[in-house]
Amino acid sequence: MEERIRQLRMEHITKRFPGVLASDDISLTVDEGEILALVGENGAGKTTLMNILMGIYQQDEGRILINDREVHFKGPEDAFEAGLGMVHQQYMLVPNMTVTENVALGYKKAWKPLKLDLDMVRSRVVEVSEHYGLAVNPDAYIWQLSVGEQQRVELVKTLCLGARFLILDEPTSALTPQETDELIELLKRMKDELSIIFISHKLNEVKALSDKVVILRHGAVVFSGDTADYSSGDIAALMTGHEIVLPENKEPRVQGELALSIRNISVRSDRGFLALENLSLDVHQGEIVGLAGVSGNGQRELAEAINGLRPVESGTIEFFGVDLANKSPYYVIDHGMGYIPEERNIEGIVPSFAVKENFILKDSDSDRFSRHRFLKKKVINDNAVTLKDQFDIRTPDTSTAAGSLSGGNIQKVILAREITRAPKFLIAVYPTRGLDMGAIEFIHQELLKKRREGIGILLISEELDEIMNLCDRIAVIYKGGIQKVLTHEEANRRTLGIYMAGLKEEE
Secondary structure (H helix, E strand, O other), X not given: OOOOOOEEEEEEEEEEEOOEEEEEEEEEEEEOOOEEXXXXXXXOOHHHHHHHHOOOOOOOEEEEEEOOEEEOOOOHHHHHXXXXXXXXXXXXXXXXXXXXXXXXXXXXHHEEOOEEOHHHHHHHHHHXXXXXXXXXXXXXXXXXXXXXXXXXXXXXXXXXXXOOEEEEEOOOOOOOHHHHHHHHHHHHHHOOOOEEEEEOOOHHXXXXXXXXXXEEEOOEEEEEEEHHHOOHHHHHHHHHOOOXXXXXXXXXXXXXXXXXXEEEEEEEOOOOOEEEEEEEEEEEOOOEEEEEOOOOOOHHHHHHHHOOOOOOOEEEEEEOOEEOOOOOHHHHHHOOEXXXXXXXXXXXXXXXXXHHHHHOOOOOOOOOOEEOOEEOHHHHHHHHHHHHHHOOOOOOOOOOEHHHOOHHHHHHHHHHHHHHOOOOEEEEEOOOOOOXXXXXXXXXXXXXXXXXXXXXXXXXXXXXXXXXXXXXXXXXXXXXXXXXEEEXXXXXXXXXXXXXXXOOOOO
């Protein structure tokens, strides 16, 4: 039997990149059966530190010890051999392969001479999923699975490869509240057999799950202690250096001109069924309308249909009197639509482009940034520096490739571009997903500022507190239709939960 990992220590870890001290003399310890939360603002160095632990990066100084023996990982394979497994924020799965085939890719024991023993891999997947209570269909294709199901596949894959120590990077950033609760209960059970480090910005999860917490700021440890001894507010203040107060929409409701009027639209999903069926919704200038619902009930299809990214089978999408149904994305942008998409790495940025280039993606041919088809480099550079400072985007400089930034900083790049290009309307899909508390506070302030300026906002979110704090009205979506539209005063977690489940509240 493989030796259990009784203790893992990182001592005085230092890592430098050009222009950045990413890890500054960091030390931490995780004991057997312990869950350590690693928290900090976007760009604080959390993922970099875990990539060092997994052998993806090599530290410049310091050492790693497992059971008091120093280890040297030349790559992730060495870390796997030592019993470490990491589930990354961006899942490492091949969409057009089955669950079993994805696990087989890294499962050495299944590779026989001239043969891949998929039956053995499938048995292992079933054994691991049943042992840990991870509901996974070994024969399902990855593209058929929800985000929560894909995460379970990542966990099963990591455990099949022999992980005795788990590292989870933002494990709940794309999960629904129900899936998050299930994951927390699962991890609590798993700690009887495993030690866990998890990176998270969600302090309620840090409190619910972890035994110890380590807080990073600007690449250095600023706090380490027992989670139970500190409140969520204490941890947030230590993360950011100041007290966090999430703003609320307490201003009088001002209902301006009808900005977006959706009438009886039907839209198909990627799998061919009707994801939206005869859906209708109105949003006026100067109001924030929240769209609440469990993931997979048509939110993505609605946002894409409005923005010209998905065909509309029937119905109209009137935007200040102009029908946007089946118009091109360029046409929609040209009419003043701002869009913060769900898939930030795929739809929100061009990863290989510099940060400064991503800021002007929608306006590169405007008079402000180009002249006779030639880009105005100084104007573009000055604009980028201004937005970097205004939105506190952690990057060495604005020439850095946007895809190399942390997930939260990529989100800030998209938000900076969409908010500052003076849209007539804004569709924000999970705008604070993966952001730290300080960044969430800032984004909420920006959304309320846009509301005060008379901009209409459609806010799609699974964070009920976010929706209840910010929205004037809340529309609940279920199976492609609007179940109910509630005012800010009518909405509470219980009522929203009832409608999100497809039920009707008792009179």
